[in-house]
Amino acid sequence: MSRSRTTVVDIAHAAGVSKSTVSLVLQGSPLVNEKTREKVNSVIADLGYVYNRGAANLRQARSKIVGIVVNDLTNSFFAELAVGMDMVVQSAGYVQFLAHSGESVDRQREVIASMRENGIAGLILSPARGTEAADLKPLIDSGIPVVVVVRNLSGAKVSTLLSDNYTGAKAAVRHLVSLGHTRIGFMGGFLDTAVFAERLRGYRDALQEAGIAADEALIVHSAPSRAGGVAAVERMMLLADRATAALCLNDAVAFGVCDGLRTVGIEPGKGFGVIGFDDVIEAKTAVPALTTVSVDPQGMGQRAAQLLLKQINAGGNEQESLVTSVRLVVRQSCGAPVRNNHLEEMA
Template sequence: MTDDTAPEKPASGVLAPDGSAVDDFQEDEVTGEFFKPGKRLTLGHIADLLGVSTATVSLALRDSPLVAEETRLKVKKTAEDIGYIYNRSAASLRTAKSQIVGVAVHDILNPYFAEVFSALEDVLEEQGQMIFICNHRDDVKRQRAFINTLLQHRADGLILCPSVGTTTEEINRLVGQGIPVTLMCREVPGVWAPCIRGDDVTGAYAVTKHLIDQGHEKIGMIGGRRESSAGRCRHHGWRKALTDAGIDATKQLDIPELMTQSDGRKIVPEILNAKNKPTALMCFNDLVALGMMPVFRRMDVEPGPDMAITGYDDVDGAGSRTPALTTVCNHADKIGRLAALTLLRQIAGERVPNRPILIEPDLRIRESSPPQGVRLGPRLVE
């Protein structure tokens, strides 16, 4: 607990209030106060300089709307001038709120998650929340270490795109301890927490049906971690669309686990050498699809006319490639904002239903998924 009382100015030839000799003190060039070197500055120093209460100083440093803007600016400038650093840990002990929220995803390098993070960050920062972010890389031990660190910092809540291997019990344990938790993008069955995610079955079904409508009957499914809900649901949507069209899904090329552009680049030779070589590909995400396209060209297979390719997520730039990528818009901004708002409701003490909230996806039909032999986009000049 910090002491908010500034040391009294010692009189010459007498001891200071704590019994120290006058020679142990120095005069602050900014404030004119005497202090012992190494003694931490407190809210009281700022309050005395400005003639306001320590409560006003504390609120101002937290950007509270209860304090006039002019006063907030004066407090912050004075704090900067004297080198005061706000003690968030001490404040959290007084208010039971740390103003810290943890956000954990499996791939922050994926532009889709960068868009999700940007949207939720805007909402949380409007409410004065500081964000700690973890890129757990689908390593459940890494995720657990991050969550333990959050608990040590008395975080107000957690937004989690759960790692493969996350158990229902560990999420429910957090909720049972009173920690607000919101899942996003991936679901863990049976948890006592809300989940905000896209309707992956519907999206995968729509893009696969589009390829069928273009005349394709050999449609491969490329990528997706099937241990995650997103991987399972998109795979299910692909299979369902094929089955509904009378196409045997078990005879199609089906390659799981691929997630990145590097994965997409590496898998092209295997696709071209497969016995059940497809004429169209439904990729788990845009990264896998975009990774494939230049490698297909180098192997004299033109994306679109020679191999129809679709992605998922509609990341920034997907529509500006040659050919422009057909994909599923998974509404990163909506998912991010709703995840943040849902967590803030929990932090405020509201009871939020622990059921998935599905965001309806939109199919974006572009040039990369024509009927076989048809070119919709311009020929790329190399």
């Protein structure tokens, strides 16, 4: 095969790897293991491929593409976040290249590599679980602006846009305490994410402020999804002294908690107080309407896109760290106070 006609696709096919992996090898990325690197380099030598870095850099410089990678598009929060980003990106004359990592770091690396190959001008990333600062080093080293949203990434030299998780959680628990609840649960979330840690800290501090001892049995970990909310209720129902209300990690979990409560004959907002976090569009129309901490997903997406475009236009990767304010929106799902043994009577 002649040198001029050999492509990255040819190399990927011959080496039995993805096109994105070949791109990572060509870029000298540390994300590829040594065995795979050697195999790809051997094929490159055999086929006589020459990587035109200058042409690649030129494509990137002229790019009007913005990469957006989120960890869970099945959660409507991230869909609304992406809509907000697209509103700003499109009005600025850029095209949005959206991808879903599904909480897989490997998948995330693949899509980011593919985006780099297509010459993105910048990247907005809501990191998958387990993402490390080193994962973004190739992007940063190449001068591509990066904005990390929703989940903080410790040690990464990039701009960040986060919501005030601690203050929001604290306000939610204070409200439940004001209704007379003393057995307040915290439902949903992965232990190894910063969002979980920040919201849990707000929950704990609000209980302490009210003179209520935190009961570890009422902190129920589960996937941050609707199914995770159902699973959290199932686990809570096994407790002898159950909660009478709960702050949920996000609205998706809260919707699942409501589903799970109805399954055991408990009506959300009457037999159990439920508060979510995010204020997605469905929160207003849910039955009962969901009390939640409003993050304004679309507005957050717009601010993230504005921050990225600012860096693209400045031609650099100057770090900025922004925290968006939140507010508690009280609707019907938090209900009225109930006696500590009310759930036992209804179950």
